[in-house]
Amino acid sequence: MVAQxxxxxxxxxxxxxSLRSVSKHFGGVTALDDVSMELQAARVTALxxxxxxxKSTLVKCIAGAHTPxxxxxxxxxxxxxxxxxxxxxxxxxxAVFQELALADHLDVVANIFLGREVRxxxxxxxxxxxxxxxxxxxEIIDGFSINIPSLRANVRNLSGGQRQGVAIxxxxxxxxxxxxxxxxxxxxxxxxxxxxxxxxxxxxxRGLAVLLISHNLEQVFNVSDVIYVLRRxxxxxxxxxxxxxxxxxxxxxxxxxxxxxxx
Amino acid sequence: MQRHPALRRTGSGRSRMARRGLVARxxxxxxxxxxxxxxxxxxxxxAVLNSSLVALALIVLVGVFGIASPYFLTSANLFRVxxxxxxxxxxxxxxxxxxxxxxxxxSEAAVVPLxxxxxxxxxxxxxxxxxxxxxxxxxxxxxxTVNGLLVTRLKLPPFIATLATFxxxxxxxxxxxxxxxxxxxxxxxxxxxxxxxxGIPYMTLVALLLAILMQFVLTATPFGRHVYAVGxxxxxxxxxxxxxxxxxxxxxxxxxxxxxxxxxxLTAYVSTAQPSEALNSELDAIAAVVIGGASLxxxxxxxxxxxxxxxxxxxxxxxxDLLGIxxxxxxxxxxxxxxxxxxxxxxxxxxxx
Numbered sequence: 001m002v003a004q005x006x007x008x009x010x011x012x013x014x015x016x017x018s019l020r021s022v023s024k025h026f027g028g029v030t031a032l033d034d035v036s037m038e039l040q041a042a043r044v045t046a047l048x049x050x051x052x053x054x055k056s057t058l059v060k061c062i063a064g065a066h067t068p069x070x071x072x073x074x075x076x077x078x079x080x081x082x083x084x085x086x087x088x089x090x091x092x093x094x095a096v097f098q099e100l101a102l103a104d105h106l107d108v109v110a111n112i113f114l115g116r117e118v119r120x121x122x123x124x125x126x127x128x129x130x131x132x133x134x135x136x137x138x139e140i141i142d143g144f145s146i147n148i149p150s151l152r153a154n155v156r157n158l159s160g161g162q163r164q165g166v167a168i169x170x171x172x173x174x175x176x177x178x179x180x181x182x183x184x185x186x187x188x189x190x191x192x193x194x195x196x197x198x199x200x201x202x203x204x205x206r207g208l209a210v211l212l213i214s215h216n217l218e219q220v221f222n223v224s225d226v227i228y229v230l231r232r233x234x235x236x237x238x239x240x241x242x243x244x245x246x247x248x249x250x251x252x253x254x255x256x257x258x259x260x261x262x263x
Numbered sequence: 264m265q266r267h268p269a270l271r272r273t274g275s276g277r278s279r280m281a282r283r284g285l286v287a288r289x290x291x292x293x294x295x296x297x298x299x300x301x302x303x304x305x306x307x308x309x310a311v312l313n314s315s316l317v318a319l320a321l322i323v324l325v326g327v328f329g330i331a332s333p334y335f336l337t338s339a340n341l342f343r344v345x346x347x348x349x350x351x352x353x354x355x356x357x358x359x360x361x362x363x364x365x366x367x368x369x370s371e372a373a374v375v376p377l378x379x380x381x382x383x384x385x386x387x388x389x390x391x392x393x394x395x396x397x398x399x400x401x402x403x404x405x406x407x408t409v410n411g412l413l414v415t416r417l418k419l420p421p422f423i424a425t426l427a428t429f430x431x432x433x434x435x436x437x438x439x440x441x442x443x444x445x446x447x448x449x450x451x452x453x454x455x456x457x458x459x460x461x462g463i464p465y466m467t468l469v470a471l472l473l474a475i476l477m478q479f480v481l482t483a484t485p486f487g488r489h490v491y492a493v494g495x496x497x498x499x500x501x502x503x504x505x506x507x508x509x510x511x512x513x514x515x516x517x518x519x520x521x522x523x524x525x526x527x528x529l530t531a532y533v534s535t536a537q538p539s540e541a542l543n544s545e546l547d548a549i550a551a552v553v554i555g556g557a558s559l560x561x562x563x564x565x566x567x568x569x570x571x572x573x574x575x576x577x578x579x580x581x582x583x584d585l586l587g588i589x590x591x592x593x594x595x596x597x598x599x600x601x602x603x604x605x606x607x608x609x610x611x612x613x614x615x616x
Contacts, residue, residue, distance in 0.1 A: 086504045101502045103495035105562035106488070114492055115503030117485045127483050170503075 014041045015076075016178050016209040017062065017093070022071035024057055031057040032068070033233040039178055039211055044204040046212045046220040046241070049230035050253055055213050058230065059182055062211070063095040064088030076177075092177035096167045096184060104156035108148055109137045111155050112170050140173040141165075145202065147195060161192025168199060178209040185219065197223050217246045229253055236260060316607065317554060317571045321578060328582030335585055338462060346459075346532070348577035349466035350375070350525045354548035355555075355569040356470075356477050357521030360514040362552050363481070364494040365561025366414065366421035368515065370406055371522040371548055373432035376538050378402040378526030380436050383445035383536035392452045399530075400523040406432055407519015411512030425515075436538040445536040456531025466528045470570075473521065478566035490514060494561030547576055550597065554604040576600070 017039045024032040032054045039045050049055050060066040062073070064082035072079050075091050082088045085095070102111050109130070118133045119126040137151055146165040148158070155166060164184055171179050181200060185193040201223050204210050214220050220227060221241060229237040229252040236259035237252045251257030328335040354371050361368045382399030386392055406428055413424035455465050481487035493500040493510045501507055530536045554572030557564025579600065583593050 085502065089504065095502075097502065101496075101499045103492040103499045103562070105491060105495040110488060110492075111499075114488075114499070115505050117488060119485060126485060128485060128488060 015039070016041050017076075018074045019058075019062075020072045020074065022058075022061060022068045022073070024054075024061060024066060024068050030233050032061070034071070035230070035233075035235045036071075037228055037235060037238070039209045040226075041177070041209050042204055042207045043225040044200060044210040044212055044223050046214060046224035046227045047230060048214065048217070048220060048227060048249060048253055052232075053230040053253075054233040055230055056182070057233075059095065059180055059211070059213060062088070062178075063093060063180055089174075092174070093180070094171035094174065094176045094178070095180040095182065096164075096171045097182055101167055101170075102155045102163055105154060107154050108141075108151045108158075108166050108169075109133050111166055112137045112140065114170070116174070136173075137169070140169050144169065144172055144199065144206075146199065159192065160188045161195055164188065164192070164196050165199065168196075168203075172203065172208070176208060178211065179203060180211045180213075182213045183215065184212070185214070185216065193219070217249060220249075221246060231255060231259070234259070317556070317568065317575055317604070321571065321575050324575070324578050324582060328578070328585065332582070332585040335582060340581070340585070342459065342462060342464060344577050344581045345467040345574075346464040347581065348573050349464065349470040350529050350532070351547045351551060351576065352467075352470040352570055352573040353473055353521050353525045353528060355551040355573045356473050356566055357518030358548045359552045359555070359557060359564050359566050359569040360477065360481070360490060361421070361518045362549075362557045362559060363490055363561060363564045364511055364514050365497075365559075366511065366514070367425065367549065367559065368410065368518045368522075369422065369425040370410060370428040370432055371425075371518060371525070373429040373436070374403050374406045374519060374522035375526040375529060376536070377406070377432045377436040377439075378523040379530040379536040380440050380445050380538050382527055383448055383530055384439065386449055386452065387445065387447055390449075392449050395449075395452070396527055399527045400520060403519040403521070403523020403526065404516060405519070406522070407516040408512075410519065411515035414515060415508035415512045433539065440536075440538045442538060444538070448530060448534045448536070452531050453534040456528065456534065466532060469524070469528060473524070474566050474570050477517075481566060486510075486513075491562055494563075496562070546597070546601075547573070550601045551576055553601060556608065572604075 015038045019035055019037050022032055022035045023030070035054075035058060037045075047055055047058065057066060061068050061082075064085040064087050067081065067083055073082065074080065075093075080087075080091065082091075082093075088095075103114060106114070110133075113133045113136075118129040118136070120129045121127075134151055140146070141148055141151065146169050148162050148165055148169075155163060158166065168179075168181075168184075184200065185196050188196060197219060200210060200212060204223075204225070212220070212224060224241045227237075227239045227241055227244065227249060228235060229239075229249060231253065238260070239249070248257065252259070325336075334340055354375070358368055358371060378399040381402045382395040384395075385398040386395030389395070410421075410425050410428050413419045413427070414421050417424075419427075458465055460468070481490060489500065489505050489510050492503070493505060493507050497507055500510075526536075551572035552564060552569040553559065554575060555565065555568025555570070557568065576597065579596060580593060583596065584590075
């Protein structure tokens with residue numbers, strides 16, 4: 001998984017997940033309209049759009065929380081139907097939601113392993129293998145340079161950035177291929193935001209496909225390789241981050257700038 | 264690419280962290296990291312302190328009663344104290360599980376007499392202690408299952424769900440018996456209630472065994488960890504793929520089972536099954552759990568804390584009895600102790616932030 005990328009080498013990632021003409025309706029409301037996109041390994045793909053543009057719906061379709069009404073998802077070339085988050089997870093798709101997804105009273109290790117604890121079996125009885133989990137958690141935390149004071153710290157005693165680090169630690173290291181980050185720095189201060197941005201960047205550099213949803217264009221330009229713009233449920237543009245400007249993206253988000261012609 | 268130097272910086276930070284991780288408990292380099300480590304130690308200190316404050320209160324009470332009443336510290340009286348605590352302790356085991364998930368089980372107090380009369384009636388009609396015991400435990404399991412279904416399927420708040428089953432179980436016990444106590448408990452069974460081994464009542468051993476078992480389940484098994492997780496943050500638990508409904512349902516079943524066992528112990532102890540005998544014990548079990556450091560908001564609490572809480576209440580009852588303090592005053596005292604214990608815990612919690 002850890003592919004060290006040579007300096008200046010443009011990384012052309014393999015497509016991890018592609019969406020083909022995905023649509024999703026809620027009652028009479030069209031949340032997603034014929035959306036196609038590709039998420040590639042070792043690239044950070046940013047998804048931007050105004051509130052209500054359909055970003056969350058798209059994320060939920062990818063994470064298995066929603067199933068599209070039409071269109072297909074292809075995971076590494078194979079069509080898949082995701083009906084539950086656990087199905088997405090078993091295929092290597094992990095989502096990091098805002099701070100919500102941690103159990104405050106449990107420590108860092110317990111949170112990282114929540115729902116997939118390492119077990120030792122004694123006949124019919126399964127016990128927690130805390131030692132194995134601590135060792136593995138340490139590998140993940142150190143391996144991804146996640147800044148956490150102690151593996152035994154209760155999560156509620158951590159700062160916002162550290163909590164986000166734990167949430168990311170939860171998501172990586174399970175044969176993860178695609179990691180979805182929904183507003184990962186919305187609740188963070190400047191320094192912590194920089195830290196998490198660095199972490200997101202390093203996930204991409206290690207060969208993971210990253211989908212970043214962010215309102216913060218500066219952040220998008222800092223960390224992403226590709227930008228998709230969503231407006232009113234339609235994908236209006238795809239840009240290489242290096243070949244566009246923030247004002248162009250703002251124009252695409254608000255509709256001040258025409259959507260790209262579709263082929 | 265420009266970001267590589269940044270990554271290298273991170274790299275060195277990582278090894279610094281690793282080193283610090285190894286010596287996390289002793290090192291103090293004055294970096295921000297260490298404040299959190301201290302907080303974490305504070306957390307553990309708090310957990311120990313919380314229990315040890317209850318333990319301290321217990322020791323003080325034992326000392327005071329020991330001096331005030333020459334009878335208090337006799338082995339006969341201590342035998343009685345730990346015997347009397349057994350029923351509440353067993354209820355508190357189940358109650359603690361439920362409270363850790365952020366719920367509450369009010370029905371326990373009515374399941375005790377229901378299980379008691381069902382067990383006694385089966386014992387009398389079938390002339391079999393074993394059949395009676397099974398019927399009592401089963402009664403508890405059935406009510407617990409109903410609680411679990413009401414909470415997880417009908418989405419009733421636990422307070423309402425278990426208030427409803429409290430009422431239904433209470434009424435059922437009176438209906439089954441016509442409001443009359445059931446006598447003629449088999450001597451084999453009631454001797455279990457009065458007997459003991461090595462100065463420890465059998466009832467207490469049962470309670471102790473259940474407490475150790477459930478504490479083990481809570482701390483050493485995935486199920487136990489999930490119980491804490493679902494109480495701490497149900498959304499996080501769901502996103503982590505836990506089956507919240509099944510977890511919640513099972514803690515109510517456990518609580519029901521404990522209530523059934525509590526009813527059996529009480530029947531053995533008093534040699535009769537009263538259809539409305541345990542109606543005051545619901546507050547005792549909840550009080551024991553809360554005194555023991557659990558939060559009604561869920562996510563924290565331990566069985567052994569609850570056991571200390573139960574013991575504290577039992578010593579308080581027994582000691583004030585010996586000193587001739589009226590039961591009315593005792594009931595007031597119970598309220599004071601519960602409010603005091605939670606208040607002290609809250610003050611410490613606030614101090615932590």
